[in-house]
Amino acid sequence: MTDERELKLIESAVGGSPSALDVLWRDNRRWIASVALAHKPVEADLDDVLQDVAASLVRHIGQLRDPSRFRPWLRTLARNAAISTGRRATVARRHLTPLDAHALERPDPSAGRVVDLVAARRETERTLEAMESIAPDQRECLMLRVQGLSQKAIAARLDVPVTTVESRLAKARRKLRETLEREGVVSIEKAR
């Protein structure tokens, strides 16, 4: 839902205010990253997609006709950028894990939990990989959900009914669990 403050920012940005557009971008870029990640092919780099979304936003904000539809419009920009960037991508898949990569390369011996950290990291990566088995629209819902958005907020961004979001979330969670079980991610019993 677009609040009064954001509406004013959007109107200013559409009218050509660079500072208003900067604020809008900073307010929305975290969930936009989820949309981009959900729709980009695995070989595309998320950083590249986000740069394309940012460039597209600067170029096209003047074309937004209805400020109240800014978020669905921005989500469409992100989805299109993810798909088009993916078409061009030839780079090898990279994981966006700078902090964990750092931990893996230079573990702190004093921490005493390196093995746990590495194991946890592997499980997280497997979970992310399992997400690739989920249809993009369902994956997008789940990624937005784990970022803390309510079903209603997701529905507003995707411009779909809440019941659709609920259905996609249910399918995504079921598919994720089935994939993890099939690919051998340890269950709770096995981990004990």
Added chain:
Amino acid sequence: MTEETLFDRAICGEASEADWAQLNDSAVADPAVWHRLALGLRDNGRLVQAMAEVGDAAEAVELVRPSANRRRWIGAAGWLAAAALALAWVGMPSPPPIADAEVPPEAAAAELVGELPSVLMETRELPDGGGVEVTYLRRLIERRTTAAVFEHAEDELGEPIVVPADLTQHLPQEL
């Protein structure tokens, strides 16, 4: 309501008393419900961690605007297109409007305001000695009213496109 929908609400802290009661009823018949909910909670925890990293990566991406130099080049490119069209009608009996592609059809006809000195491009003596052929660029200054102004830009694939011009970003000499 499906089990996964109840799980989603429980995992995200949005389950109502009725939702918990339904889960509990299901678990009476199938105790593995709690086990599946635990797995869902663990999967969700891993996803939350992964998505936090994605969000942090997004925080590093700022908006980048075309530099003033690039805008000047875009402006110059617009004039080059106009000049090319102008060149095309040198020698034609009735010149078409300059840069048709950049002017909406509803625009009023242009008013001729003045003309800058022409630019000599080529001279060639005619083979029959009947004179000299001169090729030159006429630089007309026109004024017209229009609902919108467009400029040349590039799309995400680097392909040339025409987009509405941001007039607040243009210096007078660029137009």
